[in-house]
Amino acid sequence: MRLDEIIRILDAVTVTNSLEPGEEIEWACATDLMSDVLYYSRGNSVLITGLAKQQAIRTSDIADIRVVVFTRGKEPDTQTIELARMKNITLLITPYSMYTACGKLYEEGLRCCPE
Amino acid sequence: MKAKIDRTYEGSFHIVGGDFSRAGEASTELKTILLRMGMDEEIVRRVAIATFEAEMNIMIYATAGILRYTITPEEIRVVAEDMGPGIEDIELAMQEGYSTAPDWVREMGWGAGMGLPNMKKNSDVFRIESVVGEGTTVEMTIRLGDCGEESR
Numbered sequence: 001m002r003l004d005e006i007i008r009i010l011d012a013v014t015v016t017n018s019l020e021p022g023e024e025i026e027w028a029c030a031t032d033l034m035s036d037v038l039y040y041s042r043g044n045s046v047l048i049t050g051l052a053k054q055q056a057i058r059t060s061d062i063a064d065i066r067v068v069v070f071t072r073g074k075e076p077d078t079q080t081i082e083l084a085r086m087k088n089i090t091l092l093i094t095p096y097s098m099y100t101a102c103g104k105l106y107e108e109g110l111r112c113c114p115e
Numbered sequence: 116m117k118a119k120i121d122r123t124y125e126g127s128f129h130i131v132g133g134d135f136s137r138a139g140e141a142s143t144e145l146k147t148i149l150l151r152m153g154m155d156e157e158i159v160r161r162v163a164i165a166t167f168e169a170e171m172n173i174m175i176y177a178t179a180g181i182l183r184y185t186i187t188p189e190e191i192r193v194v195a196e197d198m199g200p201g202i203e204d205i206e207l208a209m210q211e212g213y214s215t216a217p218d219w220v221r222e223m224g225w226g227a228g229m230g231l232p233n234m235k236k237n238s239d240v241f242r243i244e245s246v247v248g249e250g251t252t253v254e255m256t257i258r259l260g261d262c263g264e265e266s267r
Contacts, residue, residue, distance in 0.1 A: 035229035038164045039236065051224040058139035062146065062167045064160055
């Protein structure tokens with residue numbers, strides 16, 4: 001799914017972005033548990049999480065995840081934004097809950113990282 | 116791209132327990148070093164994930180620890196040694212979902228009981244030794260085959 005489609009579907013605000021709007025994101029991973037991200041995710045995924053903290057960015061960087069979505073309109077602190085910028089991670093904020101955000105993306109064809 | 120490693124490279128990082136503001140910096144640096152050497156991205160991802168989990172364990176449970184890495188033409192080896200409480204029952208600690216992490220760690224997104232299983236999953240050879248009251252040493256080896264996934 002294209003990055004600009006993800007942004008549109010989730011009514012997301014872009015906090016940091018280092019990718020082209022047409023960048024293809026292959027998979028989605030939704031969790032607040034960082035070890036789950038490391039265990040189950042694939043590179044080139046979008047991480048949907050309620051953990052609006054530096055740890056989500058750091059973990060995504062390690063796992064080659066390039067797009068992170070914070071749910072329920074959670075505003076990250078400046079250190080988290082700065083880290084995302086430094087690591088070239090596109091950071092989005094959606095007003096939707098994790099459940100709704102996942103449902104919307106799934107409905108439009110984006111699937112879970114295969115195990 | 117396949118990296119041409121013609122000698123052995125070694126390095127280490129000192130980790131201070133409880134310092135969450137710097138959590139993951141050592142693993143990120145090792146990942147950068149490996150990518151600069153031209154290592155296969157999937158192998159780098161496995162090393163980075165295994166090292167990150169080890170780094171987080173030191174950060175969460177120990178007073179201090181050290182991460183040592185060795186890169187040879189055949190393999191990447193990471194040894195994480197900590198001065199922590201040690202693990203009473205290693206078999207239990209290796210089970211997915213088992214965790215003794217306190218609540219403040221869970222609030223940071225950790226402590227789901229996947230750390231040690233994740234280190235093992237991403238290693239070709241995984242060894243763990245622990246002495247209660249003294250500390251834990253984890254040794255992880257990732258072989259540099261033609262393809263990281265197939266060499267597992």
